[in-house]
Amino acid sequence: xxxxxxxxxxxxxxxxxxxxxxxxxxxxxxxxxxxxxxxxxxxxxxxxxxxxxxxxxxxxxxxxxxxxxxxxxxxxxxxxxxxxxxxxxxxxxxxxxxxxxxxxxxxxxxxxxxxxxxxxxxxxxxxxxxxxxxxxxxxxxxxxxxxxxxxxxxxxxxxxxxxxxxxxxxxxxxxxxxxxxxxxxxxxxxxxxxxxxxxxxxxxxxxxxxxxxxxxxxxxxxxxxxxxxxxxxxxxxxxxxxxxxxxxxxxxxxxxxxxxxxxxxxxxxxxxxxxxxxxxxxxxxxxxxxxxxxxxxxxxxxxxxxxxxxxxxxxxxxxxxxxxxxxxxxxxxxxxxxxxxxxxxxxxxxxxxxxxxxxxxxxxxxxxxxxxxxxxxxxxxxxxxxxxxxxxxxxxxxxxxxxxxxxxxxxxxxxxxxxxxxxxxxxxxxxxxxxxxxxxxxxxxxxxxxxxxxxxxxxxxxxxxxx
Amino acid sequence: xxxxxxxxxxxxxxxxxxxxxxxxxxxxxxxxxxxxxxxxxxxxxxxxxxxxxxxxxxxxxxxxxxxxxxxxxxxxxxxxxxxxxxxxxxxxxxxxxxxxxxxxxxxxxxxxxxxxxxxxxxxxxxxxxxxxxxxxxxxxxxxxxxxxxxxxxxxxxxxxxxxxxxxxxxxxxxxxxxxxxxxxxxxxxxxxxxxxxxxxxxxxxxx
Numbered sequence: 021x022x023x024x025x026x027x028x029x030x031x032x033x034x035x036x037x038x039x040x041x042x043x044x045x046x047x048x049x050x051x052x053x054x055x056x057x058x059x060x061x062x063x064x065x066x067x068x069x070x071x072x073x074x075x076x077x078x079x080x081x082x083x084x085x086x087x088x089x090x091x092x093x094x095x096x097x098x099x100x101x102x103x104x105x106x107x108x109x110x111x112x113x114x115x116x117x118x119x120x121x122x123x124x125x126x127x128x129x130x131x132x133x134x135x136x137x138x139x140x141x142x143x144x145x146x147x148x149x150x151x152x153x154x155x156x157x158x159x160x161x162x163x164x165x166x167x168x169x170x171x172x173x174x175x176x177x178x179x180x181x182x183x184x185x186x187x188x189x190x191x192x193x194x195x196x197x198x199x200x201x202x203x204x205x206x207x208x209x210x211x212x213x214x215x216x217x218x219x220x221x222x223x224x225x226x227x228x229x230x231x232x233x234x235x236x237x238x239x240x241x242x243x244x245x246x247x248x249x250x251x252x253x254x255x256x257x258x259x260x261x262x263x264x265x266x267x268x269x270x271x272x273x274x275x276x277x278x279x280x281x282x283x284x285x286x287x288x289x290x291x292x293x294x295x296x297x298x299x300x301x302x303x304x305x306x307x308x309x310x311x312x313x314x315x316x317x318x319x320x321x322x323x324x325x326x327x328x329x330x331x332x333x334x335x336x337x338x339x340x341x342x343x344x345x346x347x348x349x350x351x352x353x354x355x356x357x358x359x360x361x362x363x364x365x366x367x368x369x370x371x372x373x374x375x376x377x378x379x380x381x382x383x384x385x386x387x388x389x390x391x392x393x394x395x396x397x398x399x400x401x402x403x404x405x406x407x408x409x410x411x412x413x414x415x416x417x418x419x420x421x422x423x424x425x426x427x428x429x430x431x432x433x434x435x436x437x438x439x440x441x442x443x444x445x446x447x448x449x450x451x452x453x454x455x456x457x458x459x460x461x462x463x464x465x466x467x468x469x470x471x472x473x474x475x476x477x478x479x480x481x482x483x484x485x486x487x
Numbered sequence: 488x489x490x491x492x493x494x495x496x497x498x499x500x501x502x503x504x505x506x507x508x509x510x511x512x513x514x515x516x517x518x519x520x521x522x523x524x525x526x527x528x529x530x531x532x533x534x535x536x537x538x539x540x541x542x543x544x545x546x547x548x549x550x551x552x553x554x555x556x557x558x559x560x561x562x563x564x565x566x567x568x569x570x571x572x573x574x575x576x577x578x579x580x581x582x583x584x585x586x587x588x589x590x591x592x593x594x595x596x597x598x599x600x601x602x603x604x605x606x607x608x609x610x611x612x613x614x615x616x617x618x619x620x621x622x623x624x625x626x627x628x629x630x631x632x633x634x635x636x637x638x639x640x641x642x643x644x645x646x647x648x649x650x651x652x653x654x655x656x657x658x659x660x661x662x663x664x665x666x667x668x669x670x671x672x673x674x675x676x677x678x679x680x681x682x683x684x685x686x687x688x689x690x691x692x693x694x
Binding site: 033036043045047049056057059060063070073076077078079099100102103106115116140142143148150164165166167168169171172176178180214215218219245271272279314339342432433434441454455456460 | 503504505507509510513514515517518519520521522532537561562563566567568569570571574589591592593596597600601650651652663664666667668670671673674677678681685686687688689690691692693
């Protein structure tokens with residue numbers, strides 16, 4: 021048999037039917053559901069008189085609209101409340117398991133899947149959410165879908181797909197100890213552009229990737245979509261297996277050895293060809309900060325705000341000028357001279373225990389700068405619990421940062437956590453689009469370490485040279 | 488789904504690259520549990536000035552584009568969130584065709600689920616169309632999906648490519664779920680086989 025990529029080895033065994041034109045009916049192993057993109061799908065099922073084919077393959081959780089403050093008070097916004105009640109009702113009607121916002125297992129859908137052992141190597145995983153790419157960190161094929169396709173998966177456990185192309189992104193060598201997976205992925209997006217991955221499934225390889233923890237690998241795969249790729253993946257290895265083992269929904273003991281033996285075969289064969297290969301030297305990557313209104317508008321913390329006139333093509337020049345006007349930034353300003361008002365540490369990109377530990381190490385013994393508001397939102401109730409057991413909440417509170425309940429929160433500001441017009445935020449989330457964190461709000465994407473350092477000093481800092 | 492065969496309509500220009508779905512429909516409009524009535528949220532932050540008044544420069548506020556049904560735009564349209572509310576909002580406003588040099592993948596796919604035709608053209612052809620729209624207040628195009636052509640009022644025609652399966656689904660207004668359910672036996676056979684080979688993929692989360 022010809023040498024195969026990891027993608028080939030997952031795609032082929034999930035093909036239920038392939039037409040002569042390549043249109044493929046692909047089987048979906050796991051389906052995750054949240055309250056924002058599912059109501060119309062459930063309603064569609066009901067209108068058509070259809071039932072979910074495998075309710076036991078689906079897990080639902082409210083995450084976008086949930087308050088991160090005292091939940092015993094309920095949800096103040098009637099629309100948010102109705103959307104969550106609607107999810108509860110649909111799940112009850114169709115026999116789908118849901119973690120309610122009062123369940124300690126509740127959290128951001130892309131945090132709780134792996135946490136519960138629902139995300140496994142070799143799986144196909146979908147969710148009505150573009151950051152489903154996160155689950156590719158386990159050597160799974162995981163991608164975001166729209167609401168019509170949510171309904172399709174509920175009804176059939178399948179999707180109609182065309183085989184995508186494959187891209188290898190290889191990061192060689194070691195990154196600086198002050199750089200994290202977040203800096204890696206921002207540097208990758210800065211290199212390939214926000215549409216560089218369109219049409220591809222990305223496999224991340226190389227020493228710098230292989231040495232990441234599972235949390236780091238999730239951060240990396242999470243933002244594949246910001247580079248245009250629907251899915252990003254990393255071959256599973258011992259790091260993966262030890263993360264999964266003994267989690268509540270991981271394979272039970274009598275199937276564990278068989279599963280691991282199977283997973284060990286799910287890696288790209290020597291000599292297998294990708295449609296495109298991109299290579300980056302890990303050593304060259306500095307801590308990253310976005311300056312514009314998409315994640316490709318990014319530079320090292322030692323850089324400056326670019327001059328629109330420095331770009332040769334007219335579209336980039338205009339987009340840059342527009343972004344700088346929105347961000348209220350002047351060309352040539354050193355990144356470290358940009359003052360900030362707010363700090364958000366959270367989101368499906370950076371809200372796991374390792375992210376919080378890293379942030380806490382920068383907050384420890386320091387205080388949030390005067391005039392800055394810092395908010396820390398753990399990715400799940402279980403992450404919150406673990407952080408509290410480790411005393412991280414005490415460090416955050418002592419520094420003057422707010423310690424919140426889990427949810428998507430100010431990554432997209434669908435709940436009450438919102439930037440005010442003109443406020444500038446150092447955020448560990450994934451999108452710096454205009455208005456993403458609140459109308460008129462200005463977002464700079466950074467790692468948890470960079471966000472914590474910015475909270476303490478009131479501006480961006482090159483943490484490589486910071487005591 | 489409503490079939491899409493041919494369409495003639497006024498063209499509105501949106502001359503920006505990387506238009507993301509957060510701009511097409513901001514998050515405050517995603518709290519709905521319905522698919523209709525979303526035009527209120529379409530480009531909600533771009534169509535208004537900071538003081539809340541209509542931005543006269545935005546196409547939605549210009550009388551010449553009042554009844555536009557075709558959107559002409561630039562690279563990577565629809566990037567970002569997977570929200571199907573974006574095509575729902577465009578459809579609710581009346582948009583049936585979007586022309587761009589490239590689209591983000593999830594958005595592109597979502598359009599087909601809603602009988603909106605996203606057409607990819609070479610950047611130079613998109614530029615020619617922008618020139619036409621700027622020069623002619625009432626510039627219209629006719630799209631013939633079966634023939635895969637776009638015709639200008641001057642009768643010059645562009646050909647476009649489209650996946651044959653997607654084309655058939657649009658032309659006939661096919662229900663994709665219904666199509667898949669025709670293969671129910673194949674799905675059941677597949678599941679039976681996989682349960683044998685990889686039993687750990689079949690835990691019951693309801694149990």
